[in-house]
Amino acid sequence: MSEIVQFLKERRSVIVKNLLPVPVPQSDIDDIIACGLRVPDHGVLGPWHITIIDGKAGAHLGKTILRPEFARIHADATDTMLAFEENRLCRTSLVLAVMSKAAPHAKIPAWEMHLSAGAVCQNIVTAALSLGYGAQWVTEWYSYNDAMLEALGGNTDTDQMAGFIYIGQPAEPPKPRRRPEYDDVVSTYTV
Numbered sequence: 001m002s003e004i005v006q007f008l009k010e011r012r013s014v015i016v017k018n019l020l021p022v023p024v025p026q027s028d029i030d031d032i033i034a035c036g037l038r039v040p041d042h043g044v045l046g047p048w049h050i051t052i053i054d055g056k057a058g059a060h061l062g063k064t065i066l067r068p069e070f071a072r073i074h075a076d077a078t079d080t081m082l083a084f085e086e087n088r089l090c091r092t093s094l095v096l097a098v099m100s101k102a103a104p105h106a107k108i109p110a111w112e113m114h115l116s117a118g119a120v121c122q123n124i125v126t127a128a129l130s131l132g133y134g135a136q137w138v139t140e141w142y143s144y145n146d147a148m149l150e151a152l153g154g155n156t157d158t159d160q161m162a163g164f165i166y167i168g169q170p171a172e173p174p175k176p177r178r179r180p181e182y183d184d185v186v187s188t189y190t191v
């Protein structure tokens, strides 16, 4: 079995709670993003955008978007809850936010552009894991928040967050996760 297939069969995300913030060298960030950009993309539209969020940017988004938006949506939120929300993007020192920019196109359906954005996210996760980092692709509530989308340069008419990928150092090896049974999700079309 090739090393890549072996890796893909065994790879496992590390949940954000188990990620420690560690400095990620620029060369690793560049490599991870280069892998993210190398995905199937019908018509070479590049219908996505990646925003690099470091600790300082995460703190700013926490103060200007996460905390006030959470407070607006949850009028009964306690100070502890608001402090947690404000800190969300600072749980690791590197977060890559992937936006799907599926503008109307004469031939290519928006669905295909969203799928391509998903591929960007998965390639980023895979690249980060292969470099020895822990990573997790999450959407949480703020992927569906218009203020966050606009803060990251998105247009609420056409764009959607595909997810936020947290990258850090695993605090512990991830526990095994139940996977779908092959026979439950795979069949052979027979005639």
Ligand SMILES: Cc1cc2nc3c(=O)[nH]c(=O)nc-3n(C[C@H](O)[C@H](O)[C@H](O)COP(=O)(O)O)c2cc1C
Binding pocket: 011, 012, 013, 014, 015, 136, 137, 138, 139, 140, 162, 163, 177
């Ligand atoms: C689009 C998308 C959004 C997700 N959002 C969340 C989330 O908000 N919170 C969460 O705990 N896991 C979320 N997950 C699940 C994790 O990214 C991941 O699938 C899970 O931890 C197992 O990953 P693994 O198969 O790489 O081990 C999401 C997955 C996808 C594909």
